[in-house]
Amino acid sequence: MPKDGKKARWTRAQKLEAKRSGARTQRDETGRGPRRDRAANPRSDRRDGGRGGERRYDDRRGDRRYDDRPDRGQDARRGDRRYGDDDRRNERSFGERRGGERRYDNDGRGDRRYDDRRGERRYGDRGPRRDTDDNGRGRRDFGRGDRRDDRRDGFRRDDRRDDRRDGDDRRSSFRDDRRGERFDRGGDRPARRSSYRDDRRPSYRDDRRERPARRDFDRPRRDDREPATAVTATREQGPVEPISLEGNGFAALGLPEVLVERLARDGITAPFPIQEATIPDALEGRDVLGRGRTGSGKTLSFGLPLLTRLAKGGKARSGQPRAVVLVPTRELAMQVSDALQPLVHVIGLRHKLVAGGMPYEPQLSALERGVDVLIATPGRLIDLMERGAADLSRVEIAVLDEADHMAEMGFLEAIEQILDQVPTDGQRLLFSATLDRGIDTVVERYLTDPVEHATDDGTASISTMDHHALLIEPRHKKTVTAEVANRSGRTVVFVRTKLGADRVAGELRDQGVLAASLHGGLSQGQRNKVLAAFKNGVVPVLVATDVAARGIHVDDVGVVLQVDPPADHKDYLHRAGRTARAGEKGTVVTLALPHQRRTMQRLLDEAGVDTTLQNARPGDDVIRAAGGSRPDGAPISEQDLQRLISPPRANRGGRSYGDRGGRQGGRGRYGDRGRREGGYRGGRDRFSRGHSAR
DNA sequence: CGAATAT
Known part of the structure; x- marks a missing residue:
């Protein structure tokens, strides 16, 4: 794969080693261990102390992957964790924020590599990695003549996608990407500023459009880039008569006018049952379990109250998102991000899509600048946490989309690892079309006095x-x-x-x-x-x-x-x-x-x-x-x-x-x-x- | 069990 060797991947030898020693090795040697007992957030201990269920989890945990790390496996997260906390926390506060060298990871291969990379990455050098990152495998299939173009376009598009999606819908081409961070950053500022403007008039989009030569090419392209396309396209349609909010069901739910207006502009004026049921409770800050049939608008059910509450006060600090939305697949993450994008903008917040298979740089720099809402797949988020790029200790709202799935075997461990870092007193929103008892463990552990809304029975x-x-x-x-x-x-x-x-x-x-x-x-x-x-x-x-x-x-x-x-x-x-x-x-x-x-x-x-x-x-x-x-x-x-x-x-x-x-x-x-x-x-x-x- | 999530 990475012939340039620049990409942070495990070498075959390392993989073998990891596999071989998987069950036996000290976690310190695997380099992935530290995250486990990292519980750097003191509050997560409180949670443990506060709930009764933990013993059970200890048992189960034994069955789960924890026995991969028998050294600390089960106790790591519990009593024992406390001790882990202290020393790790120090390390953490040391390196985490500034992105300086990583302290505790120096004992681990994987992480150490990250450290190394981190240095270079942060200040440039995106090209090679991107190349392998996004396209590496697909490429083999291409023919020869046009091949180069194909793959170019491939990664160019990925990059654009990523960039665009987080908020600024910059339509960078691969050339833009090469320009590097300068462009990225530049692109972000308008996003911020645009908050209350972008539906009044096209605002910064115009600026962008005046950029030389890009626009004619951009146009047709955007059509085939789905969701975000949809979202941005709407905004493009531009100038705007005032929209009446009279009789608007969303307004009646107590949502801020800007949001209601923004939705109405897309013809969304009547809430679906699940939205009607959950939004008021979620606005109040309660923990919510929401079940609504497929395609019934669950994204808005959690998205609207989430944004509303975040907009009420507070400001995202560098590396410390205020809300996290966890989803099981990258595509879904993109979709959620795109769906929320216009709303996020209009209410003056910032969001960022954080998922695997996409370049790190935009995600890292967005985090560093500060994001209110992180929409993430578990793997990459944990990765970023381990790098010290994302600190969840100031998360006010955590959402699990497709919650039942996230509570299933392959995901649960990661979810817990993430939620353990989130302050206990925050709000939790769990949604799925099939919310069943399978999420009980998660509910007991992380939710407080949740309200459950099941608007359509599963079969409806x-x-x-x-x-x-x-x-x-x-x-x-x-x-x-x-x-x-x-x-x-x-x-x-x-x-x-x-x-x-x-x-x-x-x-x-x-x-x-x-x-x-x-x-x-x-x-x-x-x-x-x-x-x-x-x-x-x-x-x-x-x-x-x-x-x-x-x-x-x-x-x-x-x-x-x-x-x-x-x-x-x-x-x-x-x-x-x-x-x-x-x-x-x-x-x-x-x-x-x-x-x-x-x-x-x-x-x-x-x-x-x-x-x-x-x-x-x-x-x-x-x-x-x-x-x-x-x-x-x-x-x-x-x-x-x-x-x-x-x-x-x-x-x-x-x-x-x-x-x-x-x-x-x-x-x-x-x-x-x-x-x-x-x-x-x-x-x-x-x-x-x-x-x-x- | 397989797939998803990560390098």
């Missing part, structure tokens, strides 16, 4: 969907999959594994159905491209792992096809929830093989879906009923796909940088494959309405 959301469970023969699976996916309109296909996603997408393309896979094994650059291509209609079929099961909003997904049955009924609901969003209709087709029959039926029952399995084979009516049909297009190669989703967009009026001298992908050639009715249009207009939060 499925009533606007048609559900079909098809019992098929193994040899028909490929064909049936293709027939269901070969329809006009967007289709999301879920599979169990990353490999499966690639495989199924490939099989679909072989049969002439234009499909792309999305999963965690792709580089962030690829992930972004694929999702963007799906959102803007270039690719009508998305084959995804459960990375896309939760929260991700794409308009007009008509069919969700589960090629592999979901792991449990909650997953069924979340996957299904990618269609029939915000009151629309949708169809869910789930394939089951003979040996999955019983499990499948149980799943349906548990999910509250009133459907029974039916035998099906290629060409059956059910398939037609779902809009599917036998594909008849020519195979689409991987290269064709890449060409489609990669940089081009050139056909949308004006070429972007990456296109110059490069190939013109466009979709002229294959764009109408895989959809019988042809004429499927991306409908990018739909994305300019800021619906993503609802």
Whole structure:
């Protein structure tokens, strides 16, 4: 991978070593240990002391990953932690803020490397890392001539994405990025200033637009960069008649006018049930458990009160965010960030997206400048905490989106590690479409006298969907999959594994159905491209792992096809929830093989879906009923796909940088494959309405 | 179990 060796990755030897010694090594040697007992925030001890549940956790913790570090494993976070606290705290206060050299990490490889890097990184040198960072893997797939352009564009876009999203929607090109921090910083200031202005008039956007030569290229590009695009596009539409707030349901909930107005501008004037139920309590500062069906606007449910409360007072200090929103996937983090962006601006706060696969620098410098709201995936946030770049000891509000998922095995440890650093007296908001007892441990440990609002019973959301469970023969699976996916309109296909996603997408393309896979094994650059291509209609079929099961909003997904049955009924609901969003209709087709029959039926029952399995084979009516049909297009190669989703967009009026001298992908050639009715249009207009939060 | 989260 990083041929330049500049990227902070473990070498193979280190990985091996880590693995080998994983269970036995002193945490000091692993270099990851310190974080565990770092509990630098004295208040987190209070929490422990204050609640009764901890003993239980000790036990469980033994089962969890803590036995990886038997040295301190279980006691580290408890009584023992206190001692850990003291010495670590010193170290911490020492190095943490100033970004100076890291104290305690010098004993660890991983961290030490960070330290080293940290020095260089902070003051420049972003190029090489970025390169490997965002694109490293995806690149191998590219052909040769246009390849360079492709990948360029790839990382350029990532960077832009990241930059844009945190708040300033700077549309930097990769050239801009190279300009480095100067530009970054410059870009941030306006964001700050814009707070109360940006919907009165385009304000700083104009400045930006006057920047030489960028604009013509930027324009078309932005259309295919989904959510943020949507958000910023709205603002662009600009000048503005005053909006009446009379009869506005959000105003009635006690939200500040600027926010209500801003929402109204996007046509959001009537709160959904979940919003109506939770916002008042959240505004009061209570801990809230919120359950609302998929696509019912949970982002705003926590976002609005969060921003309102933060705006009431206080100022973000360097490295100390005032609120943290934790989400399970990067895509969701981006979506939440984008959804909140206009609101954050309008109320005069700052936010930042903090997630893996994206360059560190913007995240580090944003933190250093001070952010009110951090929207984060757990891994990167912990990373930043360990680097001393993020200190959660002044967090006033912590949100867990998809809380039940975050409380599950693979995530829980990280979540606890994060929440342990957050002051106990702060507010906690937990949301999910499937909030069940699985979060009890988290609730007991971190919430105080929570109110629970379950506005729709878990099954309500499925009533606007048609559900079909098809019992098929193994040899028909490929064909049936293709027939269901070969329809006009967007289709999301879920599979169990990353490999499966690639495989199924490939099989679909072989049969002439234009499909792309999305999963965690792709580089962030690829992930972004694929999702963007799906959102803007270039690719009508998305084959995804459960990375896309939760929260991700794409308009007009008509069919969700589960090629592999979901792991449990909650997953069924979340996957299904990618269609029939915000009151629309949708169809869910789930394939089951003979040996999955019983499990499948149980799943349906548990999910509250009133459907029974039916035998099906290629060409059956059910398939037609779902809009599917036998594909008849020519195979689409991987290269064709890449060409489609990669940089081009050139056909949308004006070429972007990456296109110059490069190939013109466009979709002229294959764009109408895989959809019988042809004429499927991306409908990018739909994305300019800021619906993503609802 | 696999996937997600991190370098």
